[in-house]
């Protein structure tokens with residue numbers, strides 16, 4: 545196939561078409577987790593996924609990681625159908641997932657070690673890998689604790705190591721499922737700037753799942769809003785902020801307007817609006833007594 549005639553599926557980083565996922569086989573307990581999902585992610589793009597609990601964000605990310613099979617439609621990365629996990633698509637989870645028996649440096653190099661064993665890489669390859677591990681440690685600001693073990697690190701530090709480990713193999717895509725969900729608000733802010741910095745330097749395509757609308761807007765070039773029952777894409781928003789973000793921008797009218805819009809859509813689609821109306825009625829009824 546000539547380059548000129550390559551289809552969108554072959555030129556975008558990720559191409560998801562009419563994707564569906566049903567959990568369970570018997571029709572009685574089948575859960576339609578995703579339905580008719582269409583999404584294109586461009587090379588180097590930072591896309592955030594938000595939506596009410598159960599709308600299929602993790603399922604979509606796991607399908608991209610190759611950890612879950614889809615039931616219908618198609619999903620391609622770099623033009624190739626995703627059929628299983630690949631070093632090219634690295635995942636960072638919410639819960640700290642470092643190996644407790646390895647120090648920081650060895651955690652970062654771990655996947656590389658596996659490759660060395662499997663592929664018989666030369667010692668110069670291993671040296672290059674060590675250089676990259678050092679550079680990544682620098683990038684996440686943890687060179688001083690290279691020899692420390694995970695239980696000696698704070699949650700934020702452990703997540704930084706997990707990110708460095710995911711970046712070690714120079715993946716084409718970084719898939720992040722609420723990676724900062726367990727961190728306090730101040731540490732999260734630091735992590736936000738760190739991940740934006742990493743995105744600039746490494747130019748990795750990032751798909752980032754979060755519950756937090758502020759986080760989705762602050763980090764994303766585009767926010768994809770999903771809705772539940774069945775999980776599907778409700779709408780997509782280009783974030784109207786400069787590429788270089790700073791925390792002051794959270795007070796900008798564009799930021800606040802987009803946040804209000806997304807929150808209203810989430811409330812509508814999650815059934816929360818009905819619950820709030822009910823609470824309102826109950827409190828008015830109580831006042832009237």
Ligand SMILES: Nc1ncnc2c1ncn2[C@@H]1O[C@H](COP(=O)(O)OP(=O)(O)OP(=O)(O)O)[C@@H](O)[C@H]1O
Nearest residue numbers: 567568575577596597598599600601602603604775
């Ligand atoms: N392994 C599974 N078996 C059966 N049903 C599942 C499985 N994993 C997810 N589901 C269902 O699929 C739907 C989507 O789940 P998913 O975890 O992708 O949602 P989510 O948007 O990530 O939610 P949250 O914001 O709570 O993390 C839910 O109804 C969930 O119960």
Ligand SMILES: [Mg+2]
Nearest residue numbers: 601602603721
């Ligand atoms: Mg989830």
